[in-house]
Amino acid sequence: MEPVITVGLDGSAESLAAAHWAADAAERGKLVLRLLHAWPQLAPEPTRVPAEIDQNYWAKQIVQKAREELQARHPGLTIVGNLVADDADRALLQAASESQMLVVGSRGLALVESYFLGDISMSVVARAEQPVVLVRAEARQQAPSPASGAAGGVVVALKLHGPSDELLEFAFRTAAERGVPLQAVHGANVPLFAYVPWGVDHNVIEAITQDTQKRLSPALRPWREKFPGVTVTDSLGFEGASRAVVQAAQGAGLLVVGRRRHRPPLPRLGPVTQAAIHHARCPVAVVPHE
Numbered sequence: 001m002e003p004v005i006t007v008g009l010d011g012s013a014e015s016l017a018a019a020h021w022a023a024d025a026a027e028r029g030k031l032v033l034r035l036l037h038a039w040p041q042l043a044p045e046p047t048r049v050p051a052e053i054d055q056n057y058w059a060k061q062i063v064q065k066a067r068e069e070l071q072a073r074h075p076g077l078t079i080v081g082n083l084v085a086d087d088a089d090r091a092l093l094q095a096a097s098e099s100q101m102l103v104v105g106s107r108g109l110a111l112v113e114s115y116f117l118g119d120i121s122m123s124v125v126a127r128a129e130q131p132v133v134l135v136r137a138e139a140r141q142q143a144p145s146p147a148s149g150a151a152g153g154v155v156v157a158l159k160l161h162g163p164s165d166e167l168l169e170f171a172f173r174t175a176a177e178r179g180v181p182l183q184a185v186h187g188a189n190v191p192l193f194a195y196v197p198w199g200v201d202h203n204v205i206e207a208i209t210q211d212t213q214k215r216l217s218p219a220l221r222p223w224r225e226k227f228p229g230v231t232v233t234d235s236l237g238f239e240g241a242s243r244a245v246v247q248a249a250q251g252a253g254l255l256v257v258g259r260r261r262h263r264p265p266l267p268r269l270g271p272v273t274q275a276a277i278h279h280a281r282c283p284v285a286v287v288p289h290e
Contacts, residue, residue: 004099005034009036010088021103023070026074032078040087096129103133104124105136154175155256156171162260164289168220174256181231186212186236186237187272190204190208216236242272243275249281256285257273
């Protein structure tokens with residue numbers, strides 16, 4: 001099979017926005033775009049049946065209308081439709097294992113729900129072996145905020161303990177393909193002893209900043225060298241990792257967060273990733289890594 005990006009479709013505005021995002025990414029990466037619609041009640045495909053008695057008519061329409069809209073915008077892109085008689089979670093996890101990336105719609109506090117596709121549970125995001133991108137409906141109209149240093153660029157939430165090669169590879173490669181800057185964000189918690197009656201002890205903050213910079217620079221250095229065309233900045237937030245990441249992503253084109261791989265039955269998402277999914281207004285890519 002050719003390298004593909006798969007997008008889950010259910011007829012909602014969110015899934016259509018996800019399809020447009022995925023089409024842009026597929027065109028940049030010269031990949032095939034697969035439009036997947038999953039519904040357990042899909043009937044076996046009949047040979048010749050009038051539309052009015054075809055049980056799969058509306059499922060086909062969801063895929064066909066999206067395909068026509070996307071093909072008009074991306075005439076050179078190879079787009080394939082895929083109807084699957086299965087529940088959404090199982091179909092999407094299978095699709096993710098066959099794709100370079102899975103893209104789905106998101107309403108933020110609740111992932112897209114519909115009669116056709118069913119509930120796209122957080123378990124898909126937590127269990128997929130490839131990056132999953134969540135796209136809100138308003139992402140198509142969202143204008144980058146001029147006040148944001150990450151306007152239109154890629155923001156990556158970076159932890160400084162444990163390996164993060166897959167996370168940084170995805171973030172840098174995406175920024176390079178898009179020709180946009182990359183901002184690496186690390187959130188730190190201010191220790192209780194740093195709080196004094198007049199605020200926060202400046203010396204403690206300075207010490208944390210210096211220590212963090214000593215670790216940030218080596219973590220980013222090999223990726224700066226591998227992607228010399230990407231303009232990279234880094235920032236440190238003291239309001240907690242989750243808030244620092246969500247605030248940094250205001251006006252960004254994409255927020256990239258990581259997820260540790262866990263063996264079943266213990267798939268889970270960390271607090272930063274959950275905060276990003278629920279509160280970030282831009283598309284969010286969740287990248288599994290060791």
